[in-house]
Amino acid sequence: MRLCDLPDPSMTLPPSLVETVARDAVGTRMDTVPEEVPVALSYNGISHAVMLASPADLEDFALGFSLSEGILADASELYELELEISNQGVVVQMRIAQARFAELKNRRRAMAGRTGCGLCGVESLDQVARALAPLSAGPVIAAASLHRALGQLQKKQPLHASTGGVHAAAWADTSGNLLAVREDVGRHNALDKLIGALTKAPYDPACGFALVTSRASFEMVQKAAGVGIPILAAVSAPTGYAIRLAQEVGLTLAGFVRQDRYTVYSTPERIES
Known part of the structure; x- marks a missing residue:
């Protein structure tokens, strides 16, 4: 699927559906609200996480999630990425290095992510904090x-x-x-x-x-x-x-x-x- 097939990240509501109340004054107006869609992240054919997200920049989202969650150590370990778009949402199919996929299966995480959810689906307390290397000095x-x-x-x-x-x-x-x-x-x-x-x-x-x-x-x-x-x-x-x-x-x-x-x-x- 092409990125242009994604739904618009916002939706405009007609005045007939929007009532605004402010200091006892009631009126109607056009309104624009953000959209959210279920996004399933699948690795080597197995679904790992379902998050609710804005339907834009989903390739960036899938890669960034894979790196920030420690599923991938480097972007080079992501071999293929494809968006499958349907009326139910979006499936991001990713093919990753076999060693990384084996580690992912061992983690046995299956997340159902609500909007803004941080640790949805973590199965035990010892999965919350991953081991992180100390950061280098960095810039001033x-x-x-x-x-x-x-x-x-x-x-x-x-x-x-x-x-x-x-x-x-x-x-x-x-x-x-x-x-x-x-x-x-x-x-x-x-x-x-x-x-x-x-x-x-x-x-x-x-x-x-x-x-x-x-x-x-x-x-x-x-x-x-x-x-x-x-x-x-x-x-x-x-x-x-x-x-x-x-x-x-x-x-x-x-x-x-x-x-x-x-x-x-x-x-x-x-x-x-």
Whole structure:
């Protein structure tokens, strides 16, 4: 199937279906809402995960998910990728290296992912935290780079501009210039799409930073660290579990990034104020 066969990532509702209430005033108007579709990720013919995602950049999503979840160690281990689109959703058929497929079967994970779900389908507690190598020293950026990237981000979120209901994950160089942006109804999905896009570009994950429009959860930190991203900045708060993991692997985690402030929760030496 071709990418143009995917449904539109947003849907416009006619005024007859939308009622708006504000301060006792009732009216009707056109409205645009984000779409989400079931996306099944299949490896060597066996379905591994079903996630709800925005129907855009699904090739990036599948590759990024495979890397950030540790299914693949390198993009070269993905041999083929094909989208199968039906009325029920999308199946992403991937053919991967046999050694990786054998490891995947041993993990025995079968996930049914709801929107924004982080650890759906993990079968036991010992599967939550994967072993991650400590990050290298990485770059040192100026605080102005965080603010510069944030200032550019709003103009690079067309789906959010039309619907107001999706997250974005962006990649910036050390000067704060945005090089890639991906959007999705799920914050984890947006980050996976970004990771896939970085791999295909290719950009070196160690030579810049990621900016997300959501809170920084444990899995967001795990995904970033797993592919070698040294700095993760979020416009909202981090969780305590995310902070502990960031400190453990040496990832710089910043939260509450605004044009006039930010808070660093781990490895602050990579950001110069």
